[in-house]
Amino acid sequence: DIQMTQSPSTLSASVEDRVTITCRASQSVSSALAWYQQKPGKAPKLLIYRASMLQTGVPSRFSGSGSGTEFTLTISSLQPDDFATYYCQHYNSYPLTFGQGTKVEIK
Amino acid sequence: EVHLVDSGGGLVQPGGSLRLSCAASGFTFSSHWMSWVRQAPGKGLEWVANINQGGSVEKYVDSVKGRFTISRDNARNSLDLQMNSLRAEDTALYFCARVDPGNGGYWVDWGQGTLVTVSS
Numbered sequence: 001d002i003q004m005t006q007s008p009s010t011l012s013a014s015v016e017d018r019v020t021i022t023c024r025a026s027q028s029v030s031s032a033l034a035w036y037q038q039k040p041g042k043a044p045k046l047l048i049y050r051a052s053m054l055q056t057g058v059p060s061r062f063s064g065s066g067s068g069t070e071f072t073l074t075i076s077s078l079q080p081d082d083f084a085t086y087y088c089q090h091y092n093s094y095p096l097t098f099g100q101g102t103k104v105e106i107k
Numbered sequence: 108e109v110h111l112v113d114s115g116g117g118l119v120q121p122g123g124s125l126r127l128s129c130a131a132s133g134f135t136f137s138s139h140w141m142s143w144v145r146q147a148p149g150k151g152l153e154w155v156a157n158i159n160q161g162g163s164v165e166k167y168v169d170s171v172k173g174r175f176t177i178s179r180d181n182a183r184n185s186l187d188l189q190m191n192s193l194r195a196e197d198t199a200l201y202f203c204a205r206v207d208p209g210n211g212g213y214w215v216d217w218g219q220g221t222l223v224t225v226s227s
Contacts, residue, residue, distance in 0.1 A: 034213035036152075043202055043217035044152065055215070087152055091212025095168050096154040 002026050002090055006099035012107040019075040021102045023088035028068045032092040035064055035073045038101075039084045047086075048073065078104070109133040109216040111203050116221030123193050123225070129186040129203030129218055137161075137181040140206035142214060143188045145199035145223075153199075156188065157206070170196075193225045 003026040013019050023033070031051040036044035046055045048064035051071055061076045075082055083106055088099040115127040127143070143155040156177040157166040165177050176189040186203050200222050204214035 032212065038152075043204075043220060044214070046213065046215050049207065049211070049213050089152070089154075089213060094157075094166050096157075096212055098152045098154070101151045 001095055002029060002092065002097055004088055004090055004097050004099040006086075006088060006102050008102060009100065010103045010105060012105045013078050014107045015078055015080060017078045017107075019078050019082075019104060021073045021086055021088075021104075023066075023071040023073070023099050025069045025071075025090055029090040029092035031067050032090055033064075033066070033071050034089045034091065035062075036087045036089065037082075037084045038087065044087065075104075109205065111205065111216055111218035113201065113203050113218035113221040116201065116223045118224045118226065119193055120227050121194060121225055124189070124191045125193065125223060127188040127190065127201055127203075127221055127223070131184045131186065131203075131205070134205070134216075136179075136184040139208070140210050141177075141179060141186045142204045142206055143177060143186075143201055144204055144214070144217075145197075145201045146220075147196075147199045150199075155201070157212075158186070190223070193223075195225050197223060198225045199223060 005024045007022050033051045035048040038044040047058050052064045063074050085101045085103045087101050110132045112130045119125050142157045158177045162179050174192045178187045200220040202220045203218040205216040
């Protein structure tokens with residue numbers, strides 16, 4: 001199974017900060033990587049697919065990069081609505097697995 | 108607009124059974140792989156099962172193989188998850204989700220979730 005590891009687990013930041021979350025795969029997943037945002041009690045929301053493709057309707061301050069085993073999600077200017085937990089997920093092979101999540105908190 | 112409505116959750120004793128359902132609307136249900144994804148209280152997301160468009164291919168995470176069965180009824184636009192031999196560690200919020208249009212393996216649309224609690 002491919003293990004996905006995110007860092008950091010928790011991130012404290014202020015509005016308008018630039019934020020970067022890293023996701024590492026235990027073996028190559030090519031570009032088969034998605035990022036989700038989740039708020040408490042809600043379903044996840046797709047932000048990025050194919051490592052760098054912005055899902056329709058997602059603000060352009062979100063961007064993704066990477067391939068193989070190392071990926072990043074960047075929020076260029078953190079907004080109040082962005083305080084949430086973020087998950088990466090690979091879809092290169094079964095089983096589909098997620099990272100453990102990164103909680104973005106208000107500093 | 109895509110709409111997925113999860114139902115069927117509840118409290119069940121260890122070793123018991125439960126059947127979850129997901130009612131789909133707003134898209135051509137029979138054209139998409141579908142999934143169940145779960146989240147234990149206070150924990151991260153875990154993929155549970157996938158089923159292909161016609162229902163002939165099923166995939167499961169190892170921890171539920173032999174206990175859970177995913178199925179679909181394309182005539183009724185519905186997705187089910189039959190859960191048998193339930194364990195405490197199956198306690199979670201269960202989401203049905205629509206696999207991306209290219210059937211790549213990520214999820215664009217999600218239900219609201221239905222809570223399963225396994226406890227005596």
